[in-house]
Amino acid sequence: PLAPRLPPGVVYRPGFFDAAAQAALLAEIRAGLTDAPFGRPEMPRTGKPFSVEMTNRGALGWVSDRSGYRYQPRHPVTGRPWPPIPDALLSLWRALAHYPHDPQACLVNLYRGNARMGLHQDRDEEDFDAPVLSVSLGDDCLFRIGGTARGGATTSLRLASGDVLVLGGESRLAFHGVDRVYPGTGTLLGEGGGRINLTLRRVTRPS
Ligand code: MD3
């Protein structure tokens, strides 16, 4: 649908970042890949790999392996601290989050080929008062969001490069996922294409 009804608490800002700002953001993310390369996390217990590749920026990064999900200050393979969150993303948070502390984590998800993300809730953070901010780069995707109970009605939204979502209030614990990426719909990532999503989060309760 052209103007889907979004659940309460979701703010959608299509085209928030123009082409130049997207390119600058991507260059900053790429510059951090030496210290913090993409990896494919494993599901807790089973060790089954995610189809999405991940890395992080910021004081804390989200990781998953056989022992569970957690936030930690260093890359699990290089042992290096995660590179800093780009200034453009700190500015975005300060403008849109309506939350009086900066984000601590920026999860970088890379979708290539048939990568997708099943419906889930984000509940590994201590502070659900802070929203999650999402920035899409590269190919379009079909994003789906429902309510706070599994199995309820969902709304689908096609996200494009430069789009921003703010997930706050009631939507902070909404089930959500990425059903598919549309190859060749974005030019930003160039050779190989794909989609990158950046999510900004507050992890700990501010003291
Ligand atoms: C709704 N990422 O990293 S971003 C994730 O496109 C994640 O890579 C997806 O779900 C992606 O956890 C979706 C939009 C998003 C992010 C966080 C949310 C939607 C959300 C948290 C609560 C509710």
Ligand code: FE
């Ligand atoms: Fe999520």
